[in-house]
Amino acid sequence: MEHLTVDLAQTPLRDVNHFLHHTVSKNGGQSISILNPDGAHNIAVGLDASIDVNIMGHAGYYTAGMNKLANVTIHGNVGPGVAENMMSGRVHVHGFASVSAGASAHGGLLIIDGDASLRCGISLKGADIVIGGNVGSFSAFMAQAGRILVCGNAGDALGDSLYEAVIYVRGTIKSLGADAQLEPMSDADYITIEELLSKAGFPHNPKNFKRVASAKQLYHWNADANQEY
Numbered sequence: 001m002e003h004l005t006v007d008l009a010q011t012p013l014r015d016v017n018h019f020l021h022h023t024v025s026k027n028g029g030q031s032i033s034i035l036n037p038d039g040a041h042n043i044a045v046g047l048d049a050s051i052d053v054n055i056m057g058h059a060g061y062y063t064a065g066m067n068k069l070a071n072v073t074i075h076g077n078v079g080p081g082v083a084e085n086m087m088s089g090r091v092h093v094h095g096f097a098s099v100s101a102g103a104s105a106h107g108g109l110l111i112i113d114g115d116a117s118l119r120c121g122i123s124l125k126g127a128d129i130v131i132g133g134n135v136g137s138f139s140a141f142m143a144q145a146g147r148i149l150v151c152g153n154a155g156d157a158l159g160d161s162l163y164e165a166v167i168y169v170r171g172t173i174k175s176l177g178a179d180a181q182l183e184p185m186s187d188a189d190y191i192t193i194e195e196l197l198s199k200a201g202f203p204h205n206p207k208n209f210k211r212v213a214s215a216k217q218l219y220h221w222n223a224d225a226n227q228e229y
Contacts, residue, residue, distance in 0.1 A: 009036040013043065020044060024051055041079070044072050047089075064091045067108065083110045086127055099136070102129045105146070111200045118155075121148045124165050130200040140167050140212075141177065149196045151204055159212050167212040168193055170204060179218045183211045 004024070006016050016034065024030050031052040037043055041060035044053045047070035055063065058076035068087040077095035086105040093101075096114035103119070105127035112120075115133035124143035131148070137155035140148055143165035153171035160177020167180075168189070176182070193206035 003031040003033070005033045005035060007035040008038065008040060013040050017042070017045065020047060020051075020053070024049070037076070039079070044070070047072070058095070067091055077114075082112075083108070083127075086110065096133075102127060105129070109199060115152065121146070121165070124148065128196060128199075130196050130202070132200070132202055134171070137174075138177070140165060140180075143167075147192065147196065149193060149200075149209070151202055159214070161218055162212075162214040164214065166192075168196075168209040169212060170209050173210070173212070176212065179215050180212055181215045183213050185209070185211050 024032060033054045033056055035056050037055050037057045037059045039058050039060045043055055043059050043063050045062055045065045048068045050069045053070060053072045055074045059074050060079040062081040062084055063074060063078045064072040065084040067083060067089045070089045073092045075094050078093050078097050080098045081100045081103055082097050083091040083105055084103045086108045088108040090109045092111040094113050097112045097116040099117045099119050100122055101116045101120045102110045104123045104125055106125045108127050110129045113132045116131050116135045118136035118138055119141055120135045120139040121129050121143050122141045124146040126145040128146060129148045131150050134152035135150050135154050138157045138160055140159045142161045144163040146165045148167045150169045154169050154173045156175045157177035158173055159167055159180030162180045189211055190206045193209050197204055
């Protein structure tokens with residue numbers, strides 16, 4: 001695999017993204033390292049090819065957003081919306097993630113080694129998210145499909161207005177959101193957790209996780225509920 005290096009201290013981000021979209025993506029099977037990101041926003045957004053991208057430092061907003069097929073690794077922390085609307089591929093954050101990590105992601109795998117802030121996995125639509133640390137409040141809000149594995153603790157209102165997505169939490173849950181409930185674990189759940197832990201490289205015991213899913217009371221509007229669910 002051919003390996004390339006670009007330096008954002010010398011090359012404008014617009015040129016780097018253009019290169020990723022129009023040169024590297026056409027060839028496919030390439031690897032590129034991006035040096036000195038220094039918190040820049042929108043790095044490696046909208047990729048559509050089987051390429052490896054290594055961002056060597058902290059990145060800003062919407063890193064690897066709308067990712068398709070690419071394998072993007074961030075060797076640092078990321079700002080809001082990492083892997084937002086991801087379609088496929090893999091995004092791995094070797095650090096912490098700010099708000100709305102993996103928002104509306106349809107497919108692929110997002111791994112965050114550290115903590116994720118508020119609204120992780122909001123409106124998730126089919127991707128897998130594995131968090132090595134904790135998640136903030138309102139994580140998995142209106143998550144429609146996919147799986148979220150939290151190896152640490154979860155904040156308030158976890159899974160609020162949850163649909164068909166399933167959440168697994170190893171630590172404590174401060175509170176569950178509307179229509180989210182704890183459910184018994186099955187053999188299939190343990191197999192799923194083992195698979196996700198293996199993909200992320202985390203050594204935890206699947207038996208230590210709890211399952212959170214939808215009680216399915218919000219699927220249909222109830223005019224007599226007076227907004228109380």
